[in-house]
Amino acid sequence: MEQVSSRRKACDYCVARKAKCDARKPTCSNCTLYAVTCKTTVAIKRKAPPRESGPQPDRIAWLEERLATIESLLTVLAGRNAETQLHQNTRNPVNHVAFSGPLDTWAISPTQTPQGTTGCRPAPSTTSVSHTVSAPTSNQLDLAPLSEVLPLVDSYFRNYNTIIPLFDESAFMRMLLDFFAQTTKQSIISWAAINVVLAINYRVLEGRGSDDAALNRCLQNVRSVMSELMVQGNDLMGLQLAIVLVGSVVRLAQSLQLSSKEALEGLTDTEKSRRTHLFWISYIYDREISQRSQSPYSQLDIDTNMDLPEPDPGSNLGIIISSIDSVRFNYLRAKAQFAYIQGKVYDLLYSSKSTTLTQEQKNNMVLRIEEMLAKWVKEIPTELHTAEGIRQRLSPVAMDLMMNLWFHHAECRIKIRSIFTFDDAWVNRVRLYLSPAIIDLSDGSDGEVRRGNIPPLPSGWHECVAYGRVCLDLLLKKRPTEYILWLYNCSSFSCLILLIVNLIEHPDHAFITNDRQLLDNCFVVFQEMSIHLPKKPYGAMLAMARELNDKAMEQVSRKEIAEGGSCEADDFMMSPSTGWALLDDIDFH
Structure with missing residues (x-):
């Protein structure tokens, strides 16, 4: 040459x-x-050929590996689609409850209110989007400056991760600083993890609506790398990210052997703690999705031998601590125990096996579940059994989590006793109170309830009413947001109906004054909620609830007059809802 x-x-x-x-x-x-x-x-x-900055993988080998990954994902997706099709053929379709951004006090757009929510079963996954999101390359991993990200990450670890320990703080902070220190070859997985933390901060801690630009950007960023998350191999990070988006995270957990105690052998205490926490979070998430969607859970109890989270961990991870006294509550352990009970509720109500049970067997299962719930409730500090006790002692985030716990608990009790608002038999029974055959209307006032013409209330009624009262009280003590509406609109309607029916059946019980005030305040909130919910079934339910409430107030007034003779004007107390109803009937000239 x-x-x-x-x-x-x-x-x-x-x-x-x-x-x-x-x-x-x-x-x-x-x-x-x-x-x-x-x-x-x-x-x-x-000109000399450019020097390679480092050894590059053979392109053919890389393409073959990528092709194998895509084929494996297609196989998994094909299996899921087949399961989904089979499920849809046997059940009514379930639409996901999704809302949009700020509107009045609820931060909701009517254009994205839930449609077709019969049975109140939102879809188990929030990963679906209306458009295709392409995976970013290493030079497209945009984030806000570190000075803006750090305060949000700090808030997440101080307020949320201490109770739901999804990430290890030290490892996450090292990853965060390494990500911002590198201008090239930034990790897509690290980038997605940061986006998950920011999204939880925006949605849960700040209560932003789902059309918030920053929240949407974070969620779309994570969705864009879902294929990478699903093939992370032995890396826990993929599961930590997918757990907030995917309903089938148990498959990932099982591939990592998180359900096996033997897999912890030889690991450090920190690694054992991380794997244990991650397993129970995925277990809890699996059972909650099962309850909301009425679909089978994936993690069978027979396939795991993991111990429950420690009762009193030295790290205080998973612990709710009172700000005014010495009350401590292991929230993560309680959620894990409750998730086990949720599985039993599914087995009773929705599993294919339940269709073969005799009525006696079902009754025995109900009693067994109620025994487990009663034992579980006893482990919660009594100071956290009331809405006021929770409000006084806990931070806003801890209060949200306790509210979530009590609502799910009440929902389990209500469903196993078949007094859920979306249960047709229960709704038909409740409507009987509006019939003259049950409550006769004579001389412009309601007569006594003819209980011989209506089925009796189920056993366990008073416990359901008591816990429903706590849930509604908690709902009123929170700032109404789209996040709260999405989580509790079904359960809160059920609790509302319970309190009204209880007033009709027991117009002289000890909590009448409190319940009347509670119902009036709830109707204000529910009226705001109904604006952002479909008229079918929520509008019809609210109208029925108002009619029932009028019947309840008539029964209370009738009882007061019967016990105290004539009702003095100074002693008479009319509820605001009754007052407005009377004003609506007056023809002003």
Whole structure:
């Protein structure tokens, strides 16, 4: 190969003859001797090929690996689609409850209110989007500046992760700083993890609506790398991210052997703690999705031998601590125990096996579940059994989590006793109170309830009413947000109906004054809720609830008059809802 250089001093003739050139000017000695023209051609230095910054994988091997990954994902998705199709053929379709951004006090857009929510069963996954999200490359991993991200991450770990220990704080902070320290070759998984933390902060801690730009951006960022999360191999990070988006996270947990105690052997205490926490969070999430969607849970109890979270961990992870006294509550352990009970509720109400049970077997299962619930409730500090006790002692985030716990507990009790608002038999029974055959209307006032013409209330009624009262009280003590509406609209309607029916059946019980005030305040909130919910079934339910409430107030007034004789004007107390109903009936001239 010809070697040329821009610094060459030999003339062309000497180069051609491979002779030594003395480079004299204007003519060298060899050119003078042979009487030839002495000239030198300056050649351009050939550009060396760029040096590779590091060893690169063989492209063919990389493409084959990528193709294998895609094929495996297609296989998984094909299996899921088949299961989904089978499920849809046997059940009514379930639509996901999704709302949009700020509107009045509820931060909800009517254009995204839930449609077709019969049975109140929102879809188990929030990963679906209306458009395709492409995976970003390493030079597209945009985030806000570190100075803006750090306060949000700090808030997440101080307020949320201490109770729901999804991430290890030290490992996460190292990952965060490493991500911002590198300008090239940034990790897509680290980027997604940061987006998950920011999204939880925006949605749960700040209560932003789902059309908030920052929240939407974070969720779309995580969705764009879902394929990478699903093939993370032995890395826990993929599961930690997917757990907030995917209803089938148990499959990932099982592939990592999180359900096996033997897999903890040889690990450090920190690693054992991380794996244990992650398993129970995925277990809890699996059972909650099962209860909300009425679909089978994935993690069978027979397939795990993991111990419950420690009762009193030294790290205080998973613990709710009172801000005014010494009350401590292991929230993560209680949620894990409750998730086990939720599985039993599914087995009783929705599993294929339940269709083969006799009525006696079902009654025995109900009693067994109620025994487990009663034992579970006893482990919760009594100071956290009332809405006021919770409000006084806990931070806003801890209060949200306790509210979630009590609502799910009440929902379990209500469902196993078949007094859920979306249970057709229960709704038909409740409507009987509006019939003259049950409550006769004579001389413009309601008569006594004819209980012989209506089925009796189920056993366990008073416990359901008591816990429903706590849930509604908690609902009123929270700032109404889209997040709260999405979580509790079904259960809260059920609790509302319970309190009204209890007033009709027991117009002289000990909590009448409190319940009347509670119901009036609830109707204000429910009226705001109904604006953002479909008229079918929520509008019809609210209208029925108002009619029932009028019947309840008539029964209470009738009982007061019967016990106290004539009702003095100074002693008479009309509820606001009754007052407004009377004003609506008055024809002003």
